[in-house]
Amino acid sequence: MYLAKDGGARSQYRRYSEWLAVQPADRLAQKRAEADALFHRVGITFAVYGQEEGAERLIPFDIVPRVLPQQEWLRLETGLKQRVSALNAFIHDIYHDQQILEAGVIPAEQVLCNSQYRPEMQGVDVQGGIYAHIAGIDIVRDDAGEFRVLEDNLRVPSGVSYMLENRKMMMRLFPELFSEHRIAPVDHYPDVLLDNLRSVAPTGVVDPTVVLLTAGAHNSAYFEHAFLAQQMGIELVEGQDLFVRDEAVFMRTTQGPQRVDVIYRRIDDDFLDPLVFRPDSMLGIPGLLTAYRAGRVTIANAIGTGVADDKSIYPYVPEMIRFYLGQAPIIANVHTWMLRRPEDQAYVLAHLPELVVKEVHGAGGYGMLIGPAASKAEIERFRHQIIATPERYIAQPTLALSTCPTFAAAGLAPRHIDLRPFVLSGRGREVTIVPGGLTRVALTEGSLVVNSSQGGGTKDTWVLEN
Amino acid sequence: MLSRTADHLYWMSRYIERAESLARLVDAHYRMSLLPHSGDTLTESLQATMTALHISEAYAAKHATIEPRAVFEFVSLDRDYSGSILSCLRAARENARAVRGSLTSELWVTLNSTWLDARVLAMRGSPGVDIGQFVEWVKERSHLTRGVTIGTMLRDEAFHFTRIGTFLERADSTARILTAHQIDLEPGADASAVPDPYQWSVLLRALSAFEVYRRVYRDVITPFKVAQLLILRDDMPRSLLRCCKEVYGNLKSVANEQSAETERRAGEMHAMLHFTRMEEITARGVPQFLETFLARLRDLGDRVAHDFLVPPAEA
Numbered sequence: 001m002y003l004a005k006d007g008g009a010r011s012q013y014r015r016y017s018e019w020l021a022v023q024p025a026d027r028l029a030q031k032r033a034e035a036d037a038l039f040h041r042v043g044i045t046f047a048v049y050g051q052e053e054g055a056e057r058l059i060p061f062d063i064v065p066r067v068l069p070q071q072e073w074l075r076l077e078t079g080l081k082q083r084v085s086a087l088n089a090f091i092h093d094i095y096h097d098q099q100i101l102e103a104g105v106i107p108a109e110q111v112l113c114n115s116q117y118r119p120e121m122q123g124v125d126v127q128g129g130i131y132a133h134i135a136g137i138d139i140v141r142d143d144a145g146e147f148r149v150l151e152d153n154l155r156v157p158s159g160v161s162y163m164l165e166n167r168k169m170m171m172r173l174f175p176e177l178f179s180e181h182r183i184a185p186v187d188h189y190p191d192v193l194l195d196n197l198r199s200v201a202p203t204g205v206v207d208p209t210v211v212l213l214t215a216g217a218h219n220s221a222y223f224e225h226a227f228l229a230q231q232m233g234i235e236l237v238e239g240q241d242l243f244v245r246d247e248a249v250f251m252r253t254t255q256g257p258q259r260v261d262v263i264y265r266r267i268d269d270d271f272l273d274p275l276v277f278r279p280d281s282m283l284g285i286p287g288l289l290t291a292y293r294a295g296r297v298t299i300a301n302a303i304g305t306g307v308a309d310d311k312s313i314y315p316y317v318p319e320m321i322r323f324y325l326g327q328a329p330i331i332a333n334v335h336t337w338m339l340r341r342p343e344d345q346a347y348v349l350a351h352l353p354e355l356v357v358k359e360v361h362g363a364g365g366y367g368m369l370i371g372p373a374a375s376k377a378e379i380e381r382f383r384h385q386i387i388a389t390p391e392r393y394i395a396q397p398t399l400a401l402s403t404c405p406t407f408a409a410a411g412l413a414p415r416h417i418d419l420r421p422f423v424l425s426g427r428g429r430e431v432t433i434v435p436g437g438l439t440r441v442a443l444t445e446g447s448l449v450v451n452s453s454q455g456g457g458t459k460d461t462w463v464l465e466n
Numbered sequence: 467m468l469s470r471t472a473d474h475l476y477w478m479s480r481y482i483e484r485a486e487s488l489a490r491l492v493d494a495h496y497r498m499s500l501l502p503h504s505g506d507t508l509t510e511s512l513q514a515t516m517t518a519l520h521i522s523e524a525y526a527a528k529h530a531t532i533e534p535r536a537v538f539e540f541v542s543l544d545r546d547y548s549g550s551i552l553s554c555l556r557a558a559r560e561n562a563r564a565v566r567g568s569l570t571s572e573l574w575v576t577l578n579s580t581w582l583d584a585r586v587l588a589m590r591g592s593p594g595v596d597i598g599q600f601v602e603w604v605k606e607r608s609h610l611t612r613g614v615t616i617g618t619m620l621r622d623e624a625f626h627f628t629r630i631g632t633f634l635e636r637a638d639s640t641a642r643i644l645t646a647h648q649i650d651l652e653p654g655a656d657a658s659a660v661p662d663p664y665q666w667s668v669l670l671r672a673l674s675a676f677e678v679y680r681r682v683y684r685d686v687i688t689p690f691k692v693a694q695l696l697i698l699r700d701d702m703p704r705s706l707l708r709c710c711k712e713v714y715g716n717l718k719s720v721a722n723e724q725s726a727e728t729e730r731r732a733g734e735m736h737a738m739l740h741f742t743r744m745e746e747i748t749a750r751g752v753p754q755f756l757e758t759f760l761a762r763l764r765d766l767g768d769r770v771a772h773d774f775l776v777p778p779a780e781a
Contacts, residue, residue: 040582041575041578041579041582042571042574042575042578043563043566043574043575043578216564217560217563217564222563226563226566226567227567229567230566230567230568235467235468235471236565236567236568237468237470238470240470240776241468241469241470251468252468252469252470253467253468253469254467254468254469254472254623254627254720254722254774254775255722255723256722256723
């Protein structure tokens with residue numbers, strides 16, 4: 001929250017609010033217009049599905065930064081490293097000895113009957129034992145101001161390009177702020193990512209060729225794919241550019257086939273290999289899984305990570321941390337009711353107007369009931385769905401998500417925010433996080449949904465150095 | 467580099483060049499339409515040009531008669547016609563977007579801005595657009611794109627494929643414009659006859675050759691010299707010889723294991739133009755010469771696609 005309990009600005013915002021107080025309104029308005037124009041020119045847009053071809057939208061950018069003091073960030077960073085280490089250990093375990101299931105910490109059917117569990121990965125040794133090379137962990141604050149994990153994203157988390165571009169934009173619009181504050185830099189993210197990807201190349205490869213696999217220019221996150229490939233200096237490939245021969249992956253180049261060692265893929269498991277997963281996929285590479293299982297190519301993130309970020313597995317992550325690391329979790333989960341449990345279900349059905357109900361396999365803010373904002377009809381519709389298929393749902397309390405001042409039509413107003421730090425894991429299970437992450441903001445008053453597909457915006461995120 | 471990347475770069479530059487060629491043609495005819503008594507000549511010239519550029523059929527599907535203003539609007543801003551300047555600018559930008567990581571950010575922003583501005587114009591609707599201003603703007607954007615390409619891109623394969631696209635398209639365009647003007651140089655025809663001044667000014671202006679002609683020949687305009695300038699002059703940037711020289715040079719820089727024959731044919735075309743005299747061309751007839759040239763150019767384009775890019779069957 002922007003305001004401390006005594007009504008003054010929180011200490012990390014003090015200097016910023018003093019600066020803001022003396023900015024003429026028309027200068028700020030002009031800077032906001034400048035930001036919009038620049039984002040359009042540079043093409044920092046996302047494609048909107050189901051609209052005219054080439055329809056692209058800006059993700060609204062708010063010029064008020066979100067500020068985290070160093071102490072808070074350090075605690076968060078430690079907690080994130082702990083959590084992602086445990087998640088990687090969990091995925092490795094699930095696809096090998098399944099000790100956590102043997103020990104009865106997680107019910108086996110929760111994992112093995114999960115649609116995101118990939119039997120094809122059973123017994124496959126991936127490079128460095130790393131599955132989720134790139135993780136986006138969504139963080140919120142609860143009423144008491146404590147950070148909590150709302151969701152783990154271990155498949156193809158996106159948004160990091162906005163973290164980087166938002167910083168560039170703030171520095172361009174308000175350079176004076178950066179001389180007045182000591183703000184931890186973020187622009188080394190692509191270097192760290194490339195280092196990590198190279199570190200997990202198949203054994204024996206000296207100078208690995210890394211590529212970024214995209215679904216193409218019509219994918220909603222295409223800007224990010226092109227941006228990261230360019231920043232890392234690697235080829236941006238589509239499925240049609242790659243082929244498999246003798247259990248090795250090659251790309252078609254103007255100088256003939258060239259071997260590929262590491263694929264940073266930005267398409268889902270289901271589309272990766274039409275011979276194994278969806279046969280109708282035009283995006284994948286036939287035979288990729290064979291090469292992968294033979295250890296001739298690294299795929300990041302690994303196939304089958306979805307089993308660990310599923311909302312039905314999420315409630316068990318604190319247990320994973322205790323089980324694999326023998327530590328107490330540093331960042332807690334948001335309390336979660338699992339509706340397949342009768343006692344949880346009874347409670348939730350009695351309290352629907354106060355709760356958030358989420359589909360276990362939903363993503364992107366779709367398939368959600370936000371009790372306090374829902375109509376009676378919507379609540380009843382969810383009630384029926386829950387009773388019919390309780391295993392498809394979880395419920396959580398409506399968090400008083402923390403707010404941050406944001407430009408709205410009528411001037412500055414508080415809006416709900418969350419934070420997605422990007423957690424990178426490389427060989428030796430070394431975990432790196434650039435300070436901060438992507439702050440998403442719900443631009444509609446009172447709204448709790450920050451997803452860009454649902455009209456959310458973004459902010460620059462500052463971690464202040466002491 | 468990726469074959470698909472090379473393909474997008476090649477088509478990106480072809481489309482920008484095509485937009486510029488169309489803009490030049492519209493510009494030349496538009497100027498002509500402002501002169502008194504240009505009526506029939508203008509219509510004839512438009513008809514011949516549209517035939518040579520394969521525009522007639524698409525135009526006829528929307529319009530019953532050839533009205534200069536309607537033609538200008540159709541060629542410039544028709545959203546449905548895939549050969550309009552607007553569609554070319556969109557296609558150039560879509561190709562650039564598919565490989566934006568392989569472009570310098572300056573080049574990407576130039577192409578993206580061109581399309582964003584063109585789209586705003588198109589949304590306002592063609593009746594409100596000043597055609598003269600529009601084509602002038604398209605030419606400027608093309609010049610800017612080319613300048614940014616030359617000024618910012620690393621001289622690597624990406625650059626060479628971009629240039630191959632530019633010059634194949636330009637050679638095609640020059641040859642078609644010459645075809646449209648039916649340069650009648652049958653053996654024995656009076657090579658010094660002074661032709662219709664309108665027609666020649668259209669032709670030369672469309673190829674930025676009007677002032678060049680005066681500079682080079684310091685003489686009245688004759689069909690023979692016009693053809694010589696636009697086919698055989700090595701120092702004329704839009705001549706067939708110049709374009710073939712550039713295509714050949716850039717092809718040599720990207721040679722791969724299977725491209726030897728393509729390179730040979732490009733070299734042969736260049737040598738043919740380099741060592742041919744105008745009299746030999748007129749002896750066979752200029753239209754016949756141009757027809758053969760366009761066929762060989764098409765063959766070269768197909769071969770480039772086959773050897774380096776994404777062959778049409780796979781794309």
